[in-house]
Amino acid sequence: MSDKQHHKAGVNENSLMIRHLRLEGPVDDNHQLIVQEIDQLLGVDAVSINASESLLNVAYDATKRQLDEIEEIVRKYKCDIAHDWWTHFKEGYYKFVDQNVKDNASHEPWSCHKRPPGR
Numbered sequence: 001m002s003d004k005q006h007h008k009a010g011v012n013e014n015s016l017m018i019r020h021l022r023l024e025g026p027v028d029d030n031h032q033l034i035v036q037e038i039d040q041l042l043g044v045d046a047v048s049i050n051a052s053e054s055l056l057n058v059a060y061d062a063t064k065r066q067l068d069e070i071e072e073i074v075r076k077y078k079c080d081i082a083h084d085w086w087t088h089f090k091e092g093y094y095k096f097v098d099q100n101v102k103d104n105a106s107h108e109p110w111s112c113h114k115r116p117p118g119r
Helices: 027-039 067-076 085-106
Strands: 016-024 044-050 055-061
Touching (some): 016 085, 067 085
Antiparallel strands (some): 016 055, 044 055
16 A cells, blocks of 8 residues: 555645634634635645634645745635735745746756766
């Protein structure tokens, strides 16, 4: 048997990011709509909102999705990422790591032990 976890189609486990961000706004009223729309995106493995704590939990493939796209959906429903210092810090770090994963996925490795092209 395999020990690998099963992920949704289009999700690569090597680039799976798990994020937790606090939300502001009418989270109680709109959390189900936000979850439904984010869950339909290609590359999103799991999403949930703990409405009592206003906490967004999302797992996605960073080569296919970026945090900005998820935040747009949250804002569409009149909510936003919390503006406290810690949430802002985590959001910036998450975006930095996501961009790194995306850039590295498209980078072709180079080695000095390979023959030069054309030889």
